Amino acid sequence: MILKRSALVLICVLALFAAGGCDDLIRDTSPFVTTATAVPKPVFEFIQVEGGAQLKSYNGKDTAVTIPDEFEGMPVRSIGDGAFSGRTYVESVVIPDGVRSIGNEAFKGCYQLTSVTLPDALETIGDHAFYSCPAIQALELPETLVSVGAYAFAECDHLTDIQVPPGVTVYPEGLFYNCPDLRTMEIAEGVVSLGEGVFYGCSELETLSIPDSVTEIGPYAFYLCQTLPPVELPEAITAYPDGLFAGCTSFTSYEIPPHVTSLGEGVFSKCAGLTRMVIPDTVREIGGALLMECTSLTEVRLPAHLTSLADGMFSGCTSLVSYSVPDSVTELGEGVFFGCTSLSTIEIHDGVAAIGPSAFANCTSLRSIELPPGVTVLRENLFYGCSGLTDYTIPDTIVRVEGGVFYQCTGLATLQIPESVLEIGESAFLGCSGLTELTLPAGLEIIDKGLFFGCTGLERYVVPASVREVGDGAFGDCTSLREISFEGRDTVLGTSLFSGCASLQTVRLPEDLTAIGESLFNGCTSLRSFTIPASVTEIGNAAFYKCTGLERIAFHDGVSKIGEYAFYECGALTAVEIPAGVVAIPDSAFYSCTSLAQATIPATVTEIHPSAFTNCAPGLVIHGQPGSAAENFATSKNLAFAAK
Structure with a gap:
């Protein structure tokens, strides 16, 4: 086999x-x-x-x-x-x-x-x-x-x-991409096309000749050619593509030739040495961020027929001190002057009808500005970070103030808001630490999320009766706020409303309020005494979290629920009487209330979380009915129990 x-x-x-x-x-x-x-x-x-x-x-x-x-x-x-x-x-x-x-x-x-x-x-x-x-x-x-x-x-x-x-005859995309030691290049007659990023990152390129035969140049062709002087392009190139000369930091002055009709996005962005730019009337179209981060730019001439300043056009031009918007322009794009930190004066004529979001954001030297009557909306983050703005009166043509408009305007001390304003967006005044008072329009119905968050100069505030809703964290981190009251009824309050208001002592909540919301008074360390309003039936999670100065809390029998961590680390609280409507005391409700010596728990409470009273005063006495959950809890935790 x-x-x-x-x-x-x-x-x-x-x-x-x-x-x-x-x-x-x-x-x-x-x-x-x-x-x-x-x-x-x-x-x-x-x-x-x-x-x-x-x-x-x-x-x-x-x-x-x-x-x-x-x-x-x-x-x-x-x-x-x-x-x-x-x-x-x-x-x-x-x-x-x-x-x-x-x-x-x-x-x-x-x-x-x-x-x-x-x-x-x-x-x-x-x-x-x-x-x-x-x-x-x-x-x-x-x-x-x-x-x-x-x-x-x-x-x-x-x-x-x-x-x-x-x-x-064709230099394709990225042919010499990131060849930083390349210093000279003579492109032969007969070449018709230079591809996208063909010399991208050739940071030492000093000499470049382009023949008239070239009819096409791709985007970012000379991006980050930092030693390249201004290059003469053939007349066949009528459109400068996106990012063409971006990052050419050796450019000091540039005049667009008259045969050019359009400029793409960011054509001269990051040309840090550029001080002067002239764009002829032949140019009919200009893309966004054209001169973004041209940090030395002080002089610019635009086409006489231009109707809009594109998004981010002068963004980051930190040497621009003053600017007058051309008469032909009717619209300013988003972030058009964003980060122009030296811009102190800007003139906007009455023909401008629209100004985009963040148009003047981080213009830290801007002291004042007058908006034209055709503008009816202050767009999102319009004056974000304008720390030099001290006094501002919103024109009475404005009907809406969008979110973050005055975000981090730390120098703003006085702000006048006309009755024409019917809506103010979230975080509109966030971080306005110099603001000490502010009157909202009588017709305003909503105080949006984080509206006054971080307004550390605000000491007292009255919420008008017209307001029916206050968003989450609207007064959060207002560390100087000592007094606040609500004039309205049935006003809905968001979570963390007064979180971090370390100076808050006096609070008058809206009538008919049914719940103390989650983290409402989180970190209000100066709050000494608080009486739960008669209309309230629920205490939310972490409602009085780390209110370390709270010595007294007064409940009424209508309260039926106490949330987790509700009085966590309320170290000054000495006694608490749980209302009869409550059936459960949840996790860490009174955790680390280190001065809590007396806790009265009604027979209605049938469940007490093991951590509900952890780390309270060493001699904590639980008061309650014999045979109740209160007695069982005290026994399980080796706490003193007093029958009532």
């Missing part, structure tokens, strides 16, 4: 050889067959392609590599995709004269590669072919070259000497 099986295996092996299958490994689970050992890959792995052979992969370990000019009698015509990719040890490569093309990523990531000898007849170089070869300083491209792929020489950090031959 063994002989028969061995003979069968031999016949199969011979059949494989006869069929040309000798390169395959023979694998068998039979104990009578030994698994063949894998043959090591050759140093140069070739495949046959049309017209000859292609180097598929270099598998050797030599640092200096000379690629053979033929394989099995066939001329080597191409270097395949990724053939040397990641061979970080290779330092030099000589490519034979017969090679016509270099594939995508052929030498990508060859970090030690310093020398590449290209063949005289080379025609194409693929995408990312020499991407991230930082040691290459010079590369001589042959005159036969007609096509170079995207990012072919990107991230070649030390590349200084390279000239693209005239046969290459």
Whole structure:
């Protein structure tokens, strides 16, 4: 039987050889067959392609590599995709004269590669072919070259000497992306297109000539070319694409030529050295953030027909001291002057009808501003962070003040709001620490979330009867607020309303209030005594959390629920009488009330959480009915119990 099986295996092996299958490994689970050992890959792995052979992969370990000019009698015509990719040890490569093309990523990531000898007849170089070869300083491209792929020489950090031959008419996307040592480039006549980000990050590029044959330039073509002086572009370029000269910090003055009709977004953004900009009347369209973060800009001339200042147009222009909006302009975009920290004067004519959100945000030197009568809404964050604004009267044409309009206007001491205003958005006055008083319009029905949050100068406040709802945290962190009262009935109060109001002592809540909301008085450390209004039936979670000065709390029998952590760390509280309507005392309700010595619990309470009175006064006495949950709790916690 063994002989028969061995003979069968031999016949199969011979059949494989006869069929040309000798390169395959023979694998068998039979104990009578030994698994063949894998043959090591050759140093140069070739495949046959049309017209000859292609180097598929270099598998050797030599640092200096000379690629053979033929394989099995066939001329080597191409270097395949990724053939040397990641061979970080290779330092030099000589490519034979017969090679016509270099594939995508052929030498990508060859970090030690310093020398590449290209063949005289080379025609194409693929995408990312020499991407991230930082040691290459010079590369001589042959005159036969007609096509170079995207990012072919990107991230070649030390590349200084390279000239693209005239046969290459398209410079693709990212061709020299992040080649910071590249200092000069003469683009040959006949080139028609420069792709997106073609010289992106070439921070030392000082000399660049662009022929008139170029008809197209992509976005961010010269982004972060920090030493590049203003470049003269061909007349065929009538539209400057997005970010074209962004980050060209050596620009000091720039005049847009008259053949240009449109400017994309951020064309000159982050040109930190730019002091003067002239845009001719031929320009009909201007994108957002055109001059964003041009920190030296002091002078700008816009087209006479311009109807709007685009979003973020002058954002971060920290040297701009004054500005007069052109008469043709009817709209100011979002964040148009955001962060113009030196801007102290701005003139806006009556023809302006709309001003976008954050238009003057963080203009810290702005002392005063007069808005035109056509503006009816103060948009979101309009004066955010305008710390130099001290007095402001909202025009009586305004009907709505959106959220955060005066957010962190820390110098604002006086604010007049006309009766025309019917709506004020959340956090509109958040952090206005200089505001000591403010009268809201009589028709206002909602005090939105965080409206006065962090207004640390506010000492007393009366909420008018017209207000039917007060949002979460509306008076949070008003650390100087000592007194507050509500004139209305049925006013709905949000959570954390007075959270962090460390000076609050006197509170008159709305009539008919049914609940002390969650964290309502959280951290009100100056609150000494509090009587729960007769209309209230519920004390929310953490309602008096860390009211460390609270000495007395008076309940009425209508209260039916006390929330978790309701009186957590009320360390001055000495006695508490739970109302008869309560059926449960929840987790940590009186946790760490370190002075609490007397707790009266009615028979209606059937459940007391084990942590309800944890860390109270050492001699805490529980008062209650014999046999009640109160007695059982006292017994389980080894507390004194007094029957009543």
